[in-house]
Each structure stands twice: as C-alpha cells, then as structure tokens.
Amino acid sequence: MNDKKINAKSPLSIMSAGIKENTEIEITCDGENENKALKEITEAFEKGKAFIPFITCGDPSLEVTEQLVYAMEEAGADLIELGIPFSDPTAEGPVIQRANVRALSGGVTTDKVFDMVVKIRKNSSVPMVFMTYANVVFSYGTERFIKTAAEIGMDGLILPDVPFEEKEEFDTVCKKYGIDLISLIAPTSHERIAKIAKEAEGFVYCVSSLGVTGTRTNITTDIGAMVKLVKAAKDIPCAVGFGISTPEQAKKMAAQSDGAIVGSAIVKLCVQYGRDCVPYVKEYVKSMKDAVMEA
Secondary structure (H helix, E strand, C coil): CCCCCCCCCCHHHHHCCCCCCCCCCCCCCCCCCHHHHHHHHHHHCCCCCEEEEEEECCCCCHHHHHHHHHHHHHCCCCCEEEECCCCCCCCCCHHHHHHHHHHHHCCCCHHHHHHHHHHHHCCCCCCEEEECCHHHHHHHCHHHHHHHHHHCCCCEEECCCCCHHHCHHHHHHHHHHCCEEEEEECCCCCHHHHHHHHCCCCCEEEECCCCCCCCCCCCCCCHHHHHHHHHHHCCCCEEEECCCCCHHHHHHHHHCCCEEEECHHHHHHHHHHHHHCHHHHHHHHHHHHHHHHHC
C-alpha cells in the first residue's frame, strides 16, 4: 500500500495501518492454507467500526471465560480484552474490582490464564489483548510474561497504571516479542496527546470519562476532538472506553472514533447469571456490535 508493507499475521498491525476507504492495497499470502488466509485477511478489512468487549478472566470461572470468548467472537466482537485479575486494580470501578476479588478467591493465577489462552487459540483466532497492572507483569517477570503472551498467541497488552513516561521498560520488551503495548489517552491529556499518539501501537484507547471504569448515564467528553488530535499525530485507530453500556452510547462513541470498548456492563451480566451467563453476554455483544456498525 503506497510502498508500505505490513505483516498481516498480526491483526493489530492491520488495524494500525490506518487504511482508509477506497485505498488500493495488495495482499499476498504464501505457504500452507494460503487461500484460507487470504480470505480471512480480506474479511478483516471489511468489518468497519470495531466493538471490543472486556471480561475478567475467571469470573465466574476460567471454563466460562473460555466459552465467553467463543460466544463473543460469534456475536461479532472484533477484538477481546482479557483482564488478568489483580488485588488492587486502581483504574477499575466497583463492578470490575469485585470481579477481580471473586476470580482471585477462586484460585485464578496468571499461569492458569495463560493455559486458558492456549486452549482458546486451538479454536479461535480472534484478536485478543491482556488488560492488567504493572505489578502482575513485574511479579511474573516482565520478559517472561511478555514472551509467554506472544508465544500463546496474544496480540497486545494494556497497562492502565503505567504512565506514558514510564512505559519504555515494557515497550522495549513488547517490541522484541511482537506484542503491541496499547496507549491510553485521557480527557485531561491535552498537550500530551500528540506525544502519546506518535508512539502508540495497535490502537489508541481513548478514555471517555475521568475516574474509574463503570457504566455512566451521560458521557460529556468531546471524543471527536480527542480523536482529531490523535489522528493529526498518527494515523492509528482510536477506540473509546470507560462508561459505555447502551447501544445508543456505543453508536454515538463509534460515530466519533473507530470503535467502542465495553467492560462493566458485560461483567454485570456475568454476576447476574453466573455460570449461565454465556447466551446473555452473546446477545448483548451482538446488540452492541450492531449499534457500532450503524455509526
């Protein structure tokens, strides 16, 4: 594309290529299953606006989490955020905090989450990123964590408690193993937005509201202005998260960006229906994906 080449093995590298409508691109595949690969890659370009659901691994159980991934993919999820539970999740509101407590009480560990991803990757190629906290990565060993994440087929990593100025120690290792370290931009970032966007990989996570995660009745942040500042610095997809819970909100946010991210509303369904939550989450994700596609 305009003499630029990207490796389409990484779904996030496709997303971050900034390919606009009516751009002429050439796709080449070779090797085993090359025709199947060509079909799947071509379809990835045709999906339009993205819907990105978040779930906490192990809430209500890792077995249910695995089934939720398959169900959400079938419902149209373009990328899935897997939360690795942590005892002090500072960016989370009460809904996801309690999910972390339940998962940890149920014996969930980072290694068990990795084992679950290995199983998922035997059945699904949906793009997935981990969302967790610096301490989880540090305590596991930064290089060991990121290397393992890459080996089991993860595409990216979100660390909401690591500020831009301190991301290099993680970013260097992520680049080494082909994992995208996803940058977050808050409504108060202003002059830092361009700096953060220039170095962003995969997509930019635009935080819609100040404070912690959780559903909100109204989102008053000027998302369009945030996205313009990002795109002026780098042509990279922007997805909006924090506070989105209804199809109307998802449609509104996606109209001003490249997609919507939803977590707390899905975790609430997992609490409400427990081990029987899969069909309810699937139905909800489908309604949200449909809304995003209308944007």
